[in-house]
Structure formats: structure tokens, C-alpha cells
Amino acid sequence: MSQINVKVNCPSCQKSLINPEVKIDDLPSIEISAKISGKSGRVYLSQVYGSYQKIFVGVEDIPDTVVDCACPQCRKPFPVQKVCSCNAPVSTLNLEIGGRINFCTRNGCKHHSVEFENIDDAYLLFQQQHPSYYA
Template sequence: MNSQIKVEVSCPSCLKSLMNPTVKIDDLPAIQILAKISGKTGTVFLSQIYGSYEKKFVDVENINDAVVDCSCPKCQKPFPIQKVCSCNAPVATLNLDIGGRINFCTRNGCQHHSVEFENLDDAFILFQKQNPSYYA
């Protein structure tokens, strides 16, 4: 359990943190996203544990397979879309606080996401910081 990767993310446009310490998912501060699902706007909270699909929906319905319009709750800018998932939904990109990006499919329920580090040293620092006993 302690080798889980936690991703703390920020908005690529305004660079503000998207972590919300008052909402907990998997016992950790959640990632807050402004979400539009089938015409309604609300908030989706995601787990910061990479590989966890725990989510909370506030003021929007949890519609399976719906494509979610994801924007920053701070500056309201849509998150950049850099590719299309194999399910044909757009893949949105967020900044990782440590350097690098996380890509996630905007289709609710699709489990495609990936982490891309700008350089491998950042990945090493992240693992080392989060799993100090591995390197003791």
C-alpha cells in the first residue's frame, strides 16, 4: 500500500493548485475539477492516488460513459486537450506539481490515464519522497 503514487496537480493555465484539502478521497485531499456533464455544471472530485478511480460528483450526475467537460475551478479555463483516447473522448492534461504532466480520459468510467514526466529525475524524486523506506 505504501508504494502508491500520489499525484498533486495544478492548472496548466493559472498554475494554481487543484488540491482541495477539505474534501478527502482515499483519506487524502481530493483533486477538484469544474465539470460539465450533459449540460449541467458542477464539481467532480478525483482521488490523488494514481490508479484509484474513486470520485465524488457534486451538482452533476454521475452518468456512466458521458464525456465530461473539464475546467479549472480557479480560472474557469478548460484544461488543454492534447490527444484523443482509444474510446474517442478527449484526453485532458494537468500539470504535476513536481514537473511533468498527467493525462486523463474525460469519458466518465474510462480508465485510461497516464503520467508523463519531463525528465526521469523528477520521477525518481517523486518516488523517493513518497517511499523513503525504499531508499533508506
């Protein structure tokens, strides 16, 4: 029952990527400007850590394609700091409370979902969101 929600900001303009109008897992989603096979649109990811739910708007959900990810506000591509085991770039986003998360840009890769760069950040978030658990 204990879930961790990740709220993320653009590393370039620092604006929130959370879109309250598009809900995934009953929560505001993470909005990403995406280019897939030459088409531009939006991909919405779940802010629930470990959830694989996604919504594609204007782009096709093509398995195994690498998605070109950028900020919907400032349009800058998200920084890439490493390469996934599937050879696709791994993008980095900032967490609102500090720390970072990484996600693989290959659609359908099991690392496409959010992953904490530093596992301590996960504990911090968990403690913050479930204070009674530690009481």
C-alpha cells in the first residue's frame, strides 16, 4: 500500500513537469514533450514510483523506439548522463525536493520508469509521504 510519488522539475528551467489536468494512477502526471518517429507530441508518465502507466498524445506508442524527450515549457532536451543497458540514452530530471531521477528513453524498456539516482532520495520521499510508518 505504500507508494512513493515523484514530483519532477525541468533541469533547465526548473519549472514543474507535473500536469494536474492529465491524471495517471489517479494523480497528476509527469508531462514530457516527445518526438517519436518524426512526430511530435506529448507523453505523460505516472508520478507513482514503479508505475509503468503512460499516455501518448500526438505520437504513437511504438514499442522499442527511442523517444526524444524535452521540456514542454522551455523545449530544451533533458540532459543525458548515461546510456541504458539497452543502448538508449537515459534522461535525468530534477526532483522537487532535491535529488534526481533517471529514466530510459526507449519506449517499453523496463528502465523507462523513474529510477532514483541516489536511493537515499527514495527513503527521504518515502519518510516524508508516510510519516506514520516511522512513528
